[in-house]
Structures are given as C-alpha cells and as structure tokens.
Amino acid sequence: xxxxxxxxxxxxxxxxxxxxxxxxxxxxxxxxxxxxxxxxxxxxxxxxxxxxxxxxxxxxxxxxxxxxxxxxxxxxxxxxxxxxxxxxxxxxxxxxxxxxxxxxxxxxxxxxxxxxxxxxxxxxxxxxxxxxxxxxxxxxxxxxxxxxxxxxxxxxxxxxxxxxxxxxxxxxxxxxxxxxxxxxxxxxxxxxxxxxxxxxxxxxxxxxxxxxxxxxxxxxxxxxxxxxxxxxxxxxxxxxxxxxxxxxxxxxxxxxxxxxxxxxxxxxxxxxxxxxxxxxxxxxx
Amino acid sequence: xxxxxxxxxxxxxxxxxxxxxxxxxxxxxxxxxxxxxxxxxxxxxxxxxxxxxxxxxxxxxxxxxxxxxxxxxxxxxxxxxxxxxxxxxxxxxxxxxxxxxxxxxxxxxxxxxxxxxxxxxxxxxxxxxxxxxxxxxxxxxxxxxxxxxxxxxxxxxxxxxxxxxxxxxxxxxxxxx
Numbered sequence: 001x002x003x004x005x006x007x008x009x010x011x012x013x014x015x016x017x018x019x020x021x022x023x024x025x026x027x028x029x030x031x032x033x034x035x036x037x038x039x040x041x042x043x044x045x046x047x048x049x050x051x052x053x054x055x056x057x058x059x060x061x062x063x064x065x066x067x068x069x070x071x072x073x074x075x076x077x078x079x080x081x082x083x084x085x086x087x088x089x090x091x092x093x094x095x096x097x098x099x100x101x102x103x104x105x106x107x108x109x110x111x112x113x114x115x116x117x118x119x120x121x122x123x124x125x126x127x128x129x130x131x132x133x134x135x136x137x138x139x140x141x142x143x144x145x146x147x148x149x150x151x152x153x154x155x156x157x158x159x160x161x162x163x164x165x166x167x168x169x170x171x172x173x174x175x176x177x178x179x180x181x182x183x184x185x186x187x188x189x190x191x192x193x194x195x196x197x198x199x200x201x202x203x204x205x206x207x208x209x210x211x212x213x214x215x216x217x218x219x220x221x222x223x224x225x226x227x228x229x230x231x232x233x234x235x236x237x238x239x240x241x242x243x244x245x246x247x248x249x250x251x252x253x254x255x256x257x258x259x260x261x262x263x264x265x266x267x268x269x270x271x272x273x274x275x276x277x278x279x280x281x282x283x284x285x
Numbered sequence: 286x287x288x289x290x291x292x293x294x295x296x297x298x299x300x301x302x303x304x305x306x307x308x309x310x311x312x313x314x315x316x317x318x319x320x321x322x323x324x325x326x327x328x329x330x331x332x333x334x335x336x337x338x339x340x341x342x343x344x345x346x347x348x349x350x351x352x353x354x355x356x357x358x359x360x361x362x363x364x365x366x367x368x369x370x371x372x373x374x375x376x377x378x379x380x381x382x383x384x385x386x387x388x389x390x391x392x393x394x395x396x397x398x399x400x401x402x403x404x405x406x407x408x409x410x411x412x413x414x415x416x417x418x419x420x421x422x423x424x425x426x427x428x429x430x431x432x433x434x435x436x437x438x439x440x441x442x443x444x445x446x447x448x449x450x451x452x453x454x455x456x457x458x459x460x461x462x
Contacts, residue, residue, distance in 0.1 A: 018376040018398065021303075021341035025330045028307065030371055033347050037362045054354035094354070122368070171368055209363045210440070239363075240442050242355065284353045 032123035038131060038168040038176075040212065041244040041280050042089070042114075044202040045233030046252055046260035047216045050131045050166035050176055052114050053091040053099070058283045061087050063276070065254040070271035078275060083254050087112075095119075101257070108256040110139040120167060133164040137257040155186040160258040162200075175203040180218070182258050197221040198261050204237070212237045214246070218261040231264030235278075246278040302335035302461070304422050309457035311344050313430075315448040322356065322447070324349040331457040333422065338382025340396060342375040342455070364437050365403055373402045379415075391416040391425070402435040413455070421460045428453055 039049040042059065053059040067081030075081065087110075089099030095116040102109050118132040141156040159182065166176030178200040187194055202216035217232040235248030251266035251273050252259060266272035309329035315322040328348035332341050346367035351357035361367040377398015379385070385392060391414035400409045413426025429450045432439060439447050 018339045018341060018378065021332045021334060021339055022343065022374055022376045024303075025332055025341055025343040025374075028330065030345050030347075036358050054358070057354060091354070123371075209366075240440075241359070241446065282355055284355075 029124040032121040032125050032127045034119040035122050035131070035168045038120070038166050038174045039204055039214075040237045040239050041246060041278065043246070043278060044176075044204065044214045044216045045235040045246065045248050045278075046231065046250055046254070047178060047200045047202050047218070047233075048114070048133075048135045048162060048164060048257075049202065050116070050133045050164050052095070052097040052116055052133070053089040054282065055091045055094040056284065057091050058285050059089045059091070059099075060281045060283070061089070062279045063254055064278070065250070065252075065274050065276035068266060068272045068274055070273075085254055085256070089114075103254070103256050103259075105254065105256060105259065107142040108139045109142055110137055110257055112137040112257065130165055130167045133166070135162040135164060136160070139256040139258075157185045158256070158258075159183040172206040173203065175201070177201055180258070180261060182262060193222075196224075196262060200261060210239045214248075216260075218264075229264045229267055231260040231262075233260065242282050244278075244280040246280075248276050248278070250274050250276060304333045304335060304459035305462045306331050306457050306459050309342075309455065311342075311456075312454050313349075314452045314454070316452075317446050317448045319445040322351070324351045324357070324360070326350065329455070329457065331424070331459060332462075333379075333424070333459055338379040338385075340375070340377055340379060340398065342373075344373040346371055346373060364432070364439070370402075370404045373400075375400045377409075380410075387415050387417055387422060389417050391423075396426070400430075402430070403437050405435040407434060418458070421458055424455070424457045424459065426455045 039051050041049065042051045042053060042061065043049055063085040065083045067075055067078030069077040071078070083105050085101060085103035087099050087101030089097055091097045097114045099112045101112065112135065114133060114135045116131065116133050118128065118130065120129060120131040121127040137160040139158045145151050161181045162178050164176055164178045166174060168174045180198045180200055182196050184194055198218050198220045200216060200218040204212045204214040206212045213236050215234045218230055220228065229251060231252040233248050233250035233252070235246050238245040250260065251268070252264035253274055254260070254276065266274065307330050308327055309331045310325065310327050311329045312323065312325040326344060326348040329342060329344045346365045347361060349357065349360065351360065375398055377396055380395040380397055385394065393412060394415050395410060395412050397410040399406050411426060411428040413424060416423050430453050431450050433449070
C-alpha cells in the first residue's frame, strides 16, 4: 500500500518538477528598465524627439525640403528646388549627446546639446511614466555682411531651448509635448520680440514594426503678428537596420533649428506646402 | 502510519538537492556574409535538481548586451519583441540521469526539453557537459537556434546581416541552494 502511494507520489513529482523549477526561477521579478524606442529617430517630423543619438554612435542626418508643391508639374511639385540641413551628432553617453549642423537657409551653422534627464521605465515594481529631455541649440548666421545693421557677431546668434516631455503609451502610440523658448539676439524690426515662447506637440502611431505615421505641430504662447502660421509636419518613418527614412509634408521650409516653430510660411489653403525627407544614418565608432 | 506518510510526502521536497545560479552567461553568435554579431547576457538563471536531473533556465531578453546600441534596440524592438516576450525559458531533463556520475572531469550529457523563445515553444534535444567544481556544478553547452523556428521574422533587406542559424553558448556555475 505504502509502496503504491510512494510510487504514485514520486511519479507525480517527476512530472511536475520541471515546471516547479521554472516557477522557482520565475519568482525573481524582472527589474524595471528604461523603455526603448519611444520614437525611431531623433526627430518626429520637424521637431526634436525624446530620442538621443545612441551611446558611442555617430549619427548623420539630412533634412531635405523641396520647394512648394503649388506650381505642379512646372517645377515637378517643388522637386526642382531644395533647402537642406545637415547635422552630425554623437552619443557621448546614453543620456548625453552633442552635434553640429549647417543649413542652407540663411547659411546657418548650429551646435546642439541634448541630455536625457529622466527616463520612462517599464517592468514590475516601481516605474516612472515619462521621459524628460533638454535640448539646447545655438545657431550662427553666416551670411555675408549686411550694410543695414551693425555687424556684431552677437547679432548673428539665435538660441532655442526645449524641454521635451514624452511618453511611450504602448508599442504603437507615443506622444510628447515640448515647451520651447527661442531667443534672437537681433530681430528684424523694433517691435519684434527677442524672446518667444511656444509649445510643440508631436506623436506617432506604429503601423508595422518598421513603419510609423508621425505628426507634429507647434502652438505659440503669447502674441504673434497676423501673418504667423502654426508650423506643422506630417510624415512616416521607414526603418531599415542602420537607416531611418522619413518622408513628409510640411508647411515649414526647414532651415535652422526651430524654423518650423516661428517661420512656417505655407498653408494648406494656398497649396504652399512642401514635400521633404529626413534620412538618418548611424555609424558605430 | 499517518505521520510516516506525511513525512514521506514532504521528504522529497525538503531533501531536494537544488543547485542554482542567477548570473549564468548565455551568448550568441550570428555569422552572416555582411557581418558577424555577438551578444552576451550575464543575467541568466538556471536551476538543476540533482535528485531528478530536472533542469530549468530563464533568460531576460533585455539582458543581452550588444557592442552596438542601435542593434541591441532593434533586437528587442523588432526581432525578439521583448516588451511582449520578456524572457526566454527552458525546462527539461538530463537524459539517463540516474546512470550518470558527475565528477570533476566534464561529463557529456544530453538534455531534452522545451525551449521557449519569442512565445514559441519547441521540443529540443541538445548535448553539453557537467562537472563538479569547488562545491558547485559547472554546466556548458553550445547549440544552434534557427530564428525562423521561433517565429522571428527577418526581413529580406537584412538577410545578409543575420544568420539563418544562430550559435548559442550557455555557461553556468551552479551553487547549492
């Protein structure tokens, strides 16, 4: 009798023991980890995203904006013209990157620093819901001397400071809000403000693992002239290993950092919108 | 009688000779025409029951460290989908356990069980070695895993960058629990 019990008992143990062992291992929870890939690229369409160039990697990005589409086939929907911005960025650390750029518009050079202050985390236990990044950019206009204003070096400088607050809600949806302060040392007219504040909203929806639809739009905080247009961009990300291609439509012709916030010129009603693309290529060095 | 029965019931649980590690190494190597990729994970857990020869592994996918940060992100985001399948597991038995004697010299063993990666479970049978060392037991195994078997889709554009069969190496140093 006892033997029978024992036999049954041990046979039961033997059947369940593998699962038991795995359960024992499973008791240790996976610690919260920073979320990955809130966005695929360091820009959403025009605006900076919460992503930084990856640690120890060099990132080369081309922002290319064609001319306005309104002339149709005459200039092939603006493809005959181009405004470009190039930049090279390097990830010093997973939370700190810097870069240098150049735009054809107003021949502007720029330097930038991007730092991740807080990371959104996921997993079991105590997690944090948002990522916070600061982005700081200084642009230097390198146009030839203009006789009208005194040509101080300081007059050629503009600044853009952004606090990027983003959240990856799930594998598909990420959103961010970006309070922005831009400062121009020299403004065109006496009544123009040196300091302008605004908020940029941006987000993406993933369609497949390597394709997403992105959009961003900026809203001014405070007064602007009547001619002011909210800059917006609508595009998609196509990721292929070391590249991210972003095809887009926007009402801002690009140019220096933040031009999409204060200097958007086009509107849907007049057909003055621009086709463009961003290409990101990374190199590990 | 009752007492004896209870004792016998509990005895196997109490007396079990469990060996464990929480810092085992699992690495993989992908050899493809365009590039070789190596990633190492030092957070693998493993448990071996010396009574029965039962064996279990648990490997957190986010623990794989690549030399290239973007590659690591793509590994998690696009291939292993670690947000949905955070762990790879194995549960199985060492074949002919009762006939084996584990000594200081590496003993060849065959392991049969269920490997679960990316939410897909498959029965596998692979070989490795076990050896006693300094009061513990060291285990070593190298085997191949085909991503396609675990529903890990590799797009055409990177076919030449990722091997069809990935060589996996497991190295654990187990200590008595």
